[in-house]
Amino acid sequence: MNETRGNLYLLTGLILGIACGVIYAWVISPIRYINTEPASLSSNYQQTYLQVVAQAYAADHNFARAQERVKLFDNASPARPVAAEAQRVFAANPASAEARDLAILAADLAQNKTSYIQPTSILPTGEPVTDTPLPPTPTLTATVGNAVQTATPTFLAPTPSTTVSPLPPPPPTLTLSPIPTFTPRATSTARAVQQAPFTLTKKQESCDPALLPGLLQVQVSDAQGHPLAGIKITVLWQEGSNIFYTGLIPEMNPGYADFVMKAGVLYTVKIGEASTEISDLKTAGACGWQLEFKQ
Amino acid sequence: MRLKRFILFFGMIALGIGAGLVYGWAINPAKYDITPPDTLRADYKADYVLMVAEIYHSDHNLPAAIQRLTFFGNQTALQAVNAAILTGQQIGYAQDDLRLMTDLTQALLQSSSSNGKTP
Numbered sequence: 001m002n003e004t005r006g007n008l009y010l011l012t013g014l015i016l017g018i019a020c021g022v023i024y025a026w027v028i029s030p031i032r033y034i035n036t037e038p039a040s041l042s043s044n045y046q047q048t049y050l051q052v053v054a055q056a057y058a059a060d061h062n063f064a065r066a067q068e069r070v071k072l073f074d075n076a077s078p079a080r081p082v083a084a085e086a087q088r089v090f091a092a093n094p095a096s097a098e099a100r101d102l103a104i105l106a107a108d109l110a111q112n113k114t115s116y117i118q119p120t121s122i123l124p125t126g127e128p129v130t131d132t133p134l135p136p137t138p139t140l141t142a143t144v145g146n147a148v149q150t151a152t153p154t155f156l157a158p159t160p161s162t163t164v165s166p167l168p169p170p171p172p173t174l175t176l177s178p179i180p181t182f183t184p185r186a187t188s189t190a191r192a193v194q195q196a197p198f199t200l201t202k203k204q205e206s207c208d209p210a211l212l213p214g215l216l217q218v219q220v221s222d223a224q225g226h227p228l229a230g231i232k233i234t235v236l237w238q239e240g241s242n243i244f245y246t247g248l249i250p251e252m253n254p255g256y257a258d259f260v261m262k263a264g265v266l267y268t269v270k271i272g273e274a275s276t277e278i279s280d281l282k283t284a285g286a287c288g289w290q291l292e293f294k295q
Numbered sequence: 296m297r298l299k300r301f302i303l304f305f306g307m308i309a310l311g312i313g314a315g316l317v318y319g320w321a322i323n324p325a326k327y328d329i330t331p332p333d334t335l336r337a338d339y340k341a342d343y344v345l346m347v348a349e350i351y352h353s354d355h356n357l358p359a360a361i362q363r364l365t366f367f368g369n370q371t372a373l374q375a376v377n378a379a380i381l382t383g384q385q386i387g388y389a390q391d392d393l394r395l396m397t398d399l400t401q402a403l404l405q406s407s408s409s410n411g412k413t414p
Binding site for chain 2: 017034036037041048052059
């Protein structure tokens with residue numbers, strides 16, 4: 001009897017110790033990761049990061065660079081995280097520039113080509129072109145107290161671990177060491193602009209039972225028939241309006257967008273900024289509409 | 296006998312603490328996806344700042360650039376850009392990219408000198 005009680009004491013002590021150890025390791029002094037990669041960030045920071053990638057792409061039109069940046073989140077299917085973020089931003093604020101930039105990037109990644117018009121000449125000097133290398137796949141390192149753990153010990157990051165905290169601001173004219181490389185940078189901002197008029201080429205009622213009832217499907221393409229992403233679509237009805245963009249569902253195609261109409265409500269659709277409005281779109285419930293526009 | 300039980304009890308607690316620490320730090324550490332941006336590797340931080348500089352170069356919207364640079368939390372915008380320039384120089388960023396970040400630094404410095412605050 002006494003022996004049994006003794007064993008229970010030991011078990012109690014062990015469980016108590018494990019509980020204390022786990023609480024300390026998880027709550028009081030959890031592992032703090034350093035030298036992490038963007039994909040390991042909290043989801044809200046990943047969202048911000050992707051938005052900045054899309055905005056930078058809209059600013060510099062450097063598709064290869066944007067592609068490499070997005071591959072940090074999903075190497076196999078880079079369009080997927082961008083499309084998901086585009087849909088999230090679109091749901092929160094359909095008219096935002098961020099939603100449009102994300103939609104364009106998602107569509108371009110899905111097509112694996114840029115929709116921005118590339119300038120014909122960007123290197124007046126004829127120097128060799130070398131893009132700034134993007135960070136390689138990192139080694140994840142974690143610290144516990146003073147100890148450092150390396151999560152993927154297969155290789156070491158080739159970049160220096162720069163300690164850059166309290167730096168004095170540099171002088172306004174920073175002298176840069178000459179580097180014989182040149183980053184191609186687009187100077188033209190031309191793209192399939194919203195101001196260009198679109199012509200309705202197809203308007204057809206669709207009663208496909210596989211589709212959502214009242215689904216308004218819009219397809220926008222350029223003069224050559226290539227799908228156009230990031231084109232603003234305005235839907236108006238008596239009680240309200242909605243703005244969305246093509247390219248938010250890149251798995252369909254970059255020029256596709258849709259909207260669910262309510263039964264018995266009259267809708268008007270406008271593509272871009274200068275196109276004729278398509279009015280009198282109405283659904284009784286089961287059927288929807290297919291609209292195709294060409295620039 | 297009583298002392299022996301006492302020592303064994305605390306010995307098991309110590310053993311349990313050790314096992315708990317190994318489990319909590321090595322086997323199943325606290326959630327990985329709560330990582331803040333200030334833990335990013337220096338070259339990723341530099342690339343983020345470069346993106347902000349690219350956007351600024353296009354829209355010249357300094358408040359928006361400063362807002363984007365609050366991403367790192369513990370650094371001012373100026374510190375973040377300076378750190379990125381240093382990293383960029385060390386890992387061989389193209390001169391154009393360094394120039395973009397330098398332009399952003401200058402804009403931040405001008406902004407701070409005009410309103411007397413460090414951006």
